Amino acid sequence: MKRHAILAILLAGAGVVGLILVFTSHSSVRDEIAKTYRKVGTEKAPGKDGPQRKDTEIYASRKGVTQTARDISDKHKPADRRTTEAGAFLRYSDDIVSVVPPPQGSTGSRILVDDEEGGYNRNYFFVGGFWGTYSGPAGSFRGGGPGAGK
Amino acid sequence: MIRCVLIALLLAACVAAPAQAGVLTVDDATDLAQSLADAQEEQDVCYGWEITNNFDGTPDVGSSNTGPGVPLAEIDSSCSKGVVVLAGSIDYSCSSCEAEDSASVSIRSSGMDNPPTVGDLENLGLKAGDLTGDKDDTTLVNMVNALPLLVADRGNAPYVPYEQAPAAEVPPADRATGKPGSDFVRDSWIWMVLCVLLIAAGPIFYLHNRGQHKPARATPPRATPPSTPAATPTTPTPPAT
Numbered sequence: 552m553k554r555h556a557i558l559a560i561l562l563a564g565a566g567v568v569g570l571i572l573v574f575t576s577h578s579s580v581r582d583e584i585a586k587t588y589r590k591v592g593t594e595k596a597p598g599k600d601g602p603q604r605k606d607t608e609i610y611a612s613r614k615g616v617t618q619t620a621r622d623i624s625d626k627h628k629p630a631d632r633r634t635t636e637a638g639a640f641l642r643y644s645d646d647i648v649s650v651v652p653p654p655q656g657s658t659g660s661r662i663l664v665d666d667e668e669g670g671y672n673r674n675y676f677f678v679g680g681f682w683g684t685y686s687g688p689a690g691s692f693r694g695g696g697p698g699a700g701k
Numbered sequence: 702m703i704r705c706v707l708i709a710l711l712l713a714a715c716v717a718a719p720a721q722a723g724v725l726t727v728d729d730a731t732d733l734a735q736s737l738a739d740a741q742e743e744q745d746v747c748y749g750w751e752i753t754n755n756f757d758g759t760p761d762v763g764s765s766n767t768g769p770g771v772p773l774a775e776i777d778s779s780c781s782k783g784v785v786v787l788a789g790s791i792d793y794s795c796s797s798c799e800a801e802d803s804a805s806v807s808i809r810s811s812g813m814d815n816p817p818t819v820g821d822l823e824n825l826g827l828k829a830g831d832l833t834g835d836k837d838d839t840t841l842v843n844m845v846n847a848l849p850l851l852v853a854d855r856g857n858a859p860y861v862p863y864e865q866a867p868a869a870e871v872p873p874a875d876r877a878t879g880k881p882g883s884d885f886v887r888d889s890w891i892w893m894v895l896c897v898l899l900i901a902a903g904p905i906f907y908l909h910n911r912g913q914h915k916p917a918r919a920t921p922p923r924a925t926p927p928s929t930p931a932a933t934p935t936t937p938t939p940p941a942t
Contacts, residue, residue: 555910563903569896573889580884597868615854621824627888630881633839634825636740636849637863644884647877652853652860661863671877675866681839683877687870 580627580643581608581664587622588612588662596669607669610662611653619660620650635677640670642682649674723754723761724791724837730761730769733842737765740849744858746813747780749773750845752806752832754791761841782858783812785848791832804832806844817851 578586588610596607612619620639624632629641629648638651647670649663665673671683679685725733737748749764751772764773766780773786789806806829810816819829825847831840853860881887 555907555914559903559907561903562906563900566896566899566901566903569899570893573892573896577885577889597865597871616850616860617821617824617854621826624826627884629826630884630887632826632843634827634843634847634850636736636846636861638850639825639847642881644881649863651863655862667877667880671875672868672871673865675871675875678877679866679875682879684875686872686875 580648581646583626584610584662584664596665597672598668605666608664611659612662613659616650616652616660623648631682633678633681640674640678723757723759724841725761729838729842730763733845734763734769736846740861741765741779743861744849745782746852746858747773747784748848749786751786751788756793783810785810785852787845787848802833804829813857815855815857817855821851822847
């Protein structure tokens with residue numbers, strides 16, 4: 552009888568300890584990126600000014616765009632994601648993470664961490680209409696053509 | 702009379718609705734083809750998509766040099782670094798059938814040493830099974846849009862440069878909608894459920910075992926009938942010799 556009581560207390564205790572660990576060990580995607588990647592700059596986030604606004608934080612990753620986006624989303628599952636020819640965009644509750652190609656001449660990738668307004672405005676042509684309202688220009692196929700735009 | 706007017710309005714709305722084939726709307730397919738065309742300019746790689754389905758006679762097709770609705774057919778000098786096409790099929794089962802909806806994709810490529818694979822798409826969280834879900838159009842657009850990124854990631858061509866939207870081109874009224882739920886819950890819900898189950902398992906285990914090992918209640922002594930003289934067993938005595 553006593554043995555069963557001890558086992559029951561151990562089970563419930565393990566649950567309580569686990570719950571405490573879950574609550575105390577969780578970090579935001581913003582913190583995780585700051586801990587994992589090299590910070591290369593900060594800039595004013597796009598959009599209106601306001602007391603709640605956060606600056607854009609810019610980081611560098613040694614890995615390519617796909618692998619870096621995967622590493623981030625493996626640790627912090629995004630609520631939504633958008634993949635385009637020019638980068639992978641991950642949407643979180645308060646943040647938008649843009650994993651984009653590095654500046655010309657560099658390798659790896661660049662990570663931009665924005666608040667929701669900053670990320671939406673910055674990536675309007677990529678996420679507009681997917682994650683919010685879009686009243687920009689309607690699409691029409693203009694084609695490319697060899698050498699055009701280079 | 703009112704019913705006739707309503708039916709007429711409904712018919713008119715149906716006729717006026719833009720023709721849609723497959724998963725993508727005409728506008729979505731146009732935007733997609735244009736973004737591939739822009740990538741083709743940067744990379745000299747031609748891109749296309751060909752997704753068949755069993756719910757509509759018309760497949761989703763398009764390419765960077767033919768536009769929406771036309772498959773990538775002729776390969777010209779603008780494809781000097783190769784060709785990459787997302788191919789696949791979506792099969793919806795009938796509502797009374799036991800089989801489930803299914804979808805599959807593959808990447809056809811030529812002219813490059815290290816072409817992208819379906820595994821690369823999965824690394825980006827893009828799974829063929831999602832083509833049968835509610836966000837089938839978004840999944841298809843993401844898959845096709847990812848091709849130039851994967852081609853660059855594998856070193857076949859330069860990245861398409863990322864350019865942020867100029868502030869002047871973002872209408873002030875446009876904003877993000879549908880705020881996602883808590884990141885903490887999304888990351889940790891499975892652990893929270895497991896811990897709560899453990900916490901609940903303790904008392905349940907205890908009560909269950911207490912019920913099984915309850916000491917048997919002492920039974921009152923059975924009333925015995927008044928004793929009657931019983932015949933005492935007699936042991937046979939060996940005959941005297």
